[in-house]
Amino acid sequence: MNPLTSSPGDVSRGRAIVASRQVGLCLLCHSGPFPEERFQGNLAPELTASVGHSTPAQLRARLVDPSRFNPTSIMPAYYRTTGLNRVAPKFVDQTILTSQEIEDVVAFLVSLQSKPLQ
Template identity: 55%
Template sequence: MLITALPAIAAAQTLTPYKVTSDGIADSLTGQPGDATRGRAMVLARSSTCILCHSGPFPEARFQGDLAPSLAGAGSRSTTAQLRLRLVDASRVNAETIMPSYYRIEGLTRVGAAWRDKPILSAEQIEDIVAYLATLRE
């Protein structure tokens, strides 16, 4: 499988509004389900940073991360709403997390110039990754 790099920076500077309910974001950021195939490619792309910190059921991926929990079984452990919130703003789940907030631009410190006022991932990319992670059932 050819793994393509992510766009360097998500294009949108205005974030789609979303509502956090309990421990998740129930509604898709795009109003559409994501594409799990594209999501898998993004998880494995080194530029997305997922595979730099997480490991998972990716036999073809060398040098998987060990700083964060394995993604194996992510779809069994978490709902799509919970997965979406962790990608959008992991600090809402754990204020001490080292996981980046991939869809947040306000209230961040120590942000590189290329990333200021831009989310790391677009709403569509978030939904694609959520769609893929939801398929990981062990």
């Protein structure tokens, strides 16, 4: 999947989104290299392990719509507005993350590929 913006992703903004309990909510299910964050999830793979050797395009596609890869995935579609269930009226036709936020998260996840497991 091609980048969603012409601006490259920012690793530090991506990290903040992933660690945020209000924006990305990734740590509800995943754990990762966030020593300052307590109560990280264990429902999904640890982030450093799960990004493995994935390309930025593969990571982007999983963020946009994980159900394309696993129809029973509990991971939300962060950049899809159709075919969703139980969406609050005020969130209809809105994505969870903006296109730039998706690119920022992708940049952060790619940065994990060069770091050893903690």
